Amino acid sequence: PVQLSNKPAWGASISPDGKLIACILSDEGQTDKIGILPFEGGEFVKTLDRVSGGGSLVWRPDGSAITYLGYSSGSTNIVSQPLDGGPVKPLTNFKSDMGYRISNFAWTRDGKQLIYSRGPFTVDILLIKDFR
Numbered sequence: 001p002v003q004l005s006n007k008p009a010w011g012a013s014i015s016p017d018g019k020l021i022a023c024i025l026s027d028e029g030q031t032d033k034i035g036i037l038p039f040e041g042g043e044f045v046k047t048l049d050r051v052s053g054g055g056s057l058v059w060r061p062d063g064s065a066i067t068y069l070g071y072s073s074g075s076t077n078i079v080s081q082p083l084d085g086g087p088v089k090p091l092t093n094f095k096s097d098m099g100y101r102i103s104n105f106a107w108t109r110d111g112k113q114l115i116y117s118r119g120p121f122t123v124d125i126l127l128i129k130d131f132r
Contacts, residue, residue, distance in 0.1 A: 004041030014039065022057045022066050033114070034066055034081060041090065048081055051088050055104075061111035064113040069102055075102070076101050078114060092116070 009023040018039060025033040025047070034057065048066070055069040060080065070079035070088065077092040077127040091114060092102070105116035 005037055005084065007035065007036075007044070011055075011057050013059055015059050015062055016037065016063045017029055020045075020063075022059065027079065036083070046083065046085075047081070048085065051079060058105065058107065061107050063111060065107075067107075069105075078105055078116065080100065094118075111117070 004021065005023075008026045010026055011024040013022045014020075015022070017035045021063055021096075023035050023037070025035045032050050032052075032118075033110055034048040034050050035044040036048070037044045042057050043074045047050060050068070051070045052072060054071065056106070058067045063082045063083075065082045067078055069076055075096050077090050077094055080089045082089070094100075094102075100118055101121040102116050102118045103121070105114055107114060111128075
């Protein structure tokens with residue numbers, strides 16, 4: 001293994017041309033920044049603000065933006081963060097999760113379509129006693 005950065009980060013995604021890595025910076029527990037660094041490692045060449053979100057970062061196939069799941073107003077949508085620092089653009093427009101959530105997504109190779117899975121989201125907690 002080779003350490004690429006001296007800053008805490010996770011969710012790394014390699015750009016389509018293989019020259020850059022996007023990751024979520026998690027300095028002091030904050031995860032509201034996207035860091036872009038060279039594939040070889042070193043200093044971050046760019047830092048972008050990230051709207052409240054979760055999940056993995058996914059590069060647009062043309063390398064112009066980073067996409068991820070953004071949460072706002074009770075709904076989960078796929079958003080696009082341009083590398084040039086422009087405003088975040090929603091790519092889907094769900095008004096409410098209502099028990100449904102996007103769990104994963106991917107771009108088609110030509111970058112013209114998004115494929116996503118969206119369905120019921122439940123969390124079950126079980127208490128097992130006297131287990132041997």
